[in-house]
Amino acid sequence: METIDSRVAMDRLMTCFESANREINEALDQKVPEGELKARVKVFVSDAFRKCNVDVNNPSKEGLRAAMELCKVNTEKMLGPRAEAIIKKHYAEMNGIIERLPD
Numbered sequence: 001m002e003t004i005d006s007r008v009a010m011d012r013l014m015t016c017f018e019s020a021n022r023e024i025n026e027a028l029d030q031k032v033p034e035g036e037l038k039a040r041v042k043v044f045v046s047d048a049f050r051k052c053n054v055d056v057n058n059p060s061k062e063g064l065r066a067a068m069e070l071c072k073v074n075t076e077k078m079l080g081p082r083a084e085a086i087i088k089k090h091y092a093e094m095n096g097i098i099e100r101l102p103d
Helices: 006-027 034-051 061-099
Strands: none
Touching: 006 034, 006 061, 034 061
16 A cells, blocks of 8 residues: 555545535535635634644644544534434545555
């Protein structure tokens, strides 16, 4: 498996979070303009990183895991079972990205 650096991982994770958010909005029949969606995701993810004391510009593998877990928990609290399948799918995809980082 090819390793990636933290910047590439962060870019891919943000894209994944955006996709998940887009799917959740569609499932809830909410229309959110793309620019607003990206801004919301950036705030949501940045807040999780801050709360986990993780540098969003140079996150460690463990820092990414912690912030991603907090995002998952927060999303589950907000949306409950309605978003379970979407969260599960994207969480697995994000774990795959994080696993490609060097230890």
